[in-house]
Amino acid sequence: MGLTLAIETSSINYGVTLDGAETVLRRDDPSFTSIGGLVDTALVAAGRTPADIELIAVDLGPGNLSSVRAGVAYANGLGFSLGRQVVGIHGLRVLAFTAAPAPELPVLCLRNAGAGNVYAAVYEHGKATLMRHDTLTAICESVRASHSAVILAGAFRDQARAQLTGVDVTDSGVEAPTSLATWTLTVSPPADADWAPADFVSPINEQTPPFTGEIP
Incomplete structure (x- = not known):
């Protein structure tokens, strides 16, 4: 086989x-x-x-x-x-699945892109509803405006949590x-x-x- x-x-x-x-x-x-x-x-x-x-x-x-x-x-x-x-x-799809194979909440995935930027995606039921290369601050602003709760995965999770005020954040603990x-x-x-x-x-x-x- x-x-x-x-x-x-x-x-x-x-x-x-x-x-x-x-x-x-x-x-x-x-x-x-x-x-x-x-x-x-x-x-x-x-x-x-x-x-x-x-x-x-x-x-x-x-x-x-x-x-x-x-x-x-x-x-x-x-x-x-x-x-x-x-x-x-x-x-980022692989990262979302690594962090939460069957998530009940959207998964916000972050990877370091250098020069103060991140690669970011939000996956809901396996599909990307946001896909951006931007600053962490800009990403968190977009997520705050559109989601009340997320699972965090990847880089800068502590910094992202601090910026996601008003959002119920669950840290997956998954870095990569x-x-x-x-x-x-x-x-x-x-x-x-x-x-x-x-x-x-x-x-x-x-x-x-x-x-x-x-x-x-």
């Missing part, structure tokens, strides 16, 4: 999930060599080979752009070498997405999932269409 491999490189914690088993290692760990080495470790632990991989999934970011590019490039290269397709999932979340979203996608296998996928940054204007 073919395997789905999921790759996560958008934060300092690199992870791969194979057959539902997650392997995580910080990229600054002395034993870390490469994302390929991490995949090899997972394959050996599972008693499988690269030829057993049927589908490859990867977090497209946003996040640390160099690291995201490394993960996406590896996924594309592995897919090309094996003749397999790749599934790319928006990293996981490869297990990417794997789960790939093998059991929601009915309205907007991702599909492709020959190659591309990383996401502030110039990517989801961030060129607020949704809706």
